[in-house]
Amino acid sequence: MEIPVLLEALPADGYRATSLSPTRLSAEAPSREEALQQVSRLMQEHLAHAEVVHLNVTLPGERHPWHLLAGTWKDHPDTPEFEQHLAAYRRQVDADPNRL
Numbered sequence: 001m002e003i004p005v006l007l008e009a010l011p012a013d014g015y016r017a018t019s020l021s022p023t024r025l026s027a028e029a030p031s032r033e034e035a036l037q038q039v040s041r042l043m044q045e046h047l048a049h050a051e052v053v054h055l056n057v058t059l060p061g062e063r064h065p066w067h068l069l070a071g072t073w074k075d076h077p078d079t080p081e082f083e084q085h086l087a088a089y090r091r092q093v094d095a096d097p098n099r100l
Contacts, residue, residue: 001047001052003019003020003021003022003043004019004020004021005017005018005019005020005036005039006018006020007032007035007036010028013030014028014029014030014031014035015028015029015030015031015032015034015035016028016035017029017032017035017036017038017039018039019039019042019043022047022052023043023046023047025039025042025043025046026039027039027042
């Protein structure tokens with residue numbers, strides 16, 4: 001898993017490494033490498049019994065991305081012919097045993 005890490009030089013020598021995602025962890029050490037290793041170890045320990053998933057949340061007032069397409073073919077003169085061609089193609093695909 002690749003995570004973004006903010007690496008800062010400390011005023012009194014040393015470095016601070018802070019993970020930015022999926023959880024915020026921080027470690028300070030005398031060298032860059034040590035600070036990064038510590039954050040890596042902390043992240044491994046923290047996520048040992050966890051799972052990272054992606055979740056889409058629809059916000060109030062947010063429209064579905066296909067909203068702009070809804071109804072665009074309503075009452076279009078080519079719709080019946082288009083649907084016939086689509087059904088014929090679907091039958092062709094379904095009948096082909098070599099097609100996945």
